[in-house]
Amino acid sequence: MEKCILLVCDGLGDLQQGGKTPLMAANTPNLDRLAVQGSCGLMYPLGPGIVPGSDTSHLSLFGYDPRKYYCGRGVFEALGAGIALKKGDVAFRCNFATVDAQMNILDRRAGRIGTDDAASLGRMLDGMKLKGAEATFKSTVEHRGALVLHGSGLSPDISPTDPHGEGKVQQSKGIDAAGKKTADALNAFTKKSFDILDGALVNKERKSNGLQPANIVLSRGAGTLCPAPSFYEKYNLNAACVAGGSLYKGVAAFAGMKVLDVKGASGTANTDLDAKVAAVEGALLENDFVFMHVKATDNFGHDGDFDGKKAMIEKIDAAVGRLMALGATVVVTGDHSTPCKLKAHSAHPVPVGAWGKYVRSDSVLKFDEISCAGGQIGNIHGLELMPSILCWMNAAPMHGT
């Protein structure tokens, strides 16, 4: 068996502008070497015509059918923030925001508060006792965070406090008794977050510096952990995750991967790819499978920044060269397309390339959305990626004699 590195470049796929996608326009000698020496194809992460979210797509790429295992964004955010979830806990994706005294949302990202300020404020909310529930709160990157309500008889079937747009902070509502109990606890948490944060020293300083105070926490994406086999139980592989963004860490944690803390892995364009490659190298010593995630390709797609995405791909290409020197099978793909001209995720298939000792060398010469068509991998569904990877690792199970 060969060990394997799976590199997922978020939102990698794109549409042509002036005849080329960012991947076609970029100078990518290492990705092209991977294509020349390995197998290529195209992948529909969730199937043709379904626009993948990053969470559902990563579940699918890891072999977890999101129709069965997608249990709400909050679950993956909480796991990614390092909160241990127990059965019955209800988890939320949260934003620090700025509100006035009438609960009108003035800035739903609290002036894009920095990670350190947010962490100071977040610690003030952690461990809050509520009627019928206790709250665990962790801030993650910038204005983002995760909330978990622990208690008996809670339910994720409640409405969010975050309007996910302009307007007022919403009162969460539930329908049945468990929902009402949970909504009451969430509303109490939200009110207390304002009471505590509005007068906090960090926010006084922010105001005096002309910055928006992060004086409330908005919640959405309620979810509760669903039982799932671990990556090891599914594939008999020890797996680790090297990622910056908490959502990706969360999906990896959901699958039971060991989530590494990598200094400099920021989930943004300034992420330290050298540090990530070094972390992958270290992780390969104790693991059979290492998942590495790079977020910024998606960010540039959302911003419609073709040149930025192209430049980021060239940085990633250099990292791919270093990954190919680590003695493992290397698989590169995206979790979905984020075409610059759409500034949003799309259902267009993403290129996938595999390179290693047990990978056939096919006739594809370049790693891009167009060249990969007609390669050895063909057109696969996201759920077929892990089985294909097992084949490339020479670790696939046998059925029959």
Added chain:
Amino acid sequence: MEKCILLVCDGLGDLQQGGKTPLMAANTPNLDRLAVQGSCGLMYPLGPGIVPGSDTSHLSLFGYDPRKYYCGRGVFEALGAGIALKKGDVAFRCNFATVDAQMNILDRRAGRIGTDDAASLGRMLDGMKLKGAEATFKSTVEHRGALVLHGSGLSPDISPTDPHGEGKVQQSKGIDAAGKKTADALNAFTKKSFDILDGALVNKERKSNGLQPANIVLSRGAGTLCPAPSFYEKYNLNAACVAGGSLYKGVAAFAGMKVLDVKGASGTANTDLDAKVAAVEGALLENDFVFMHVKATDNFGHDGDFDGKKAMIEKIDAAVGRLMALGATVVVTGDHSTPCKLKAHSAHPVPVGAWGKYVRSDSVLKFDEISCAGGQIGNIHGLELMPSILCWMNAAPMHGT
């Protein structure tokens, strides 16, 4: 409708060594003509990332989902040995082996006993009366054979007597009453096989010639026939099988194909391909569909013999030329890859090519694992082969108006 010949070359797919697979390295003018004039593609017999057994793969290629119809190796071995199986019978794959008086296995293939000696010994075991069951035993090729226990209240849920490796003959065990009854019968058969064979004339002669005696029968792969529609019921096609190996004959018999006895079809590298082609020609007079199997490509893969596999492919190519002269649609594929450098089955897809009056000519110019990617057939699952063949025969059913 055109008639169709399906040629399955066992373990045909491979990985590149020095840039080429055996199929790429071989001189194959007829297979290449098939590719130039016909349609090509790649096939995952059981789906990406699942290493096929020969039994499960052939079920899939004939359109029988092995998740539903794989009822144990013994069933196919027994059917292939020509034993008529009834509902409730329990069938086993058997080996003649050499043991000492303490039941230590000295040679699990009895010195690779020849087919004729094994047949003499096998006849001594056939029809044995046991407590609660009667045994039908047939030897097949060399040390191989099949055992069927007939009786009421038997179960295949028992452990094997064959350790499938070194060690001692195992006592079969069952959990419930039916399993215990069956295990008792199998243990009695095994003990009697030693009592009868150890003193048999054939074995006395073998010992005096310095050969290992075939003095016991080891059993594994217990199975019982599961109900299945016949090939004719599924496709409205009369079908025949031309094969040497009993497992392949068995899967064909399971599907209700007429299994032909072809002199010289040995299931080994010295198989008489001319005799097989002649048998196919004869079978086409009375059948719509003829399945022809060649085993030796797989054997060379298991032996890691690249040049042997390449030479066997060149022999097969000559046979393909003769098959293409018989006036039928010709489909060529493998049941799985057996890469020489792995010496084992693998999950890598196999090439598939189709040639005939109702087959499109695509842009693929060579029949090999790399060239077939991007052909007209695309990447198909084994269960999609028969529907595709119906299309190429112009015999596909219509759905709708």
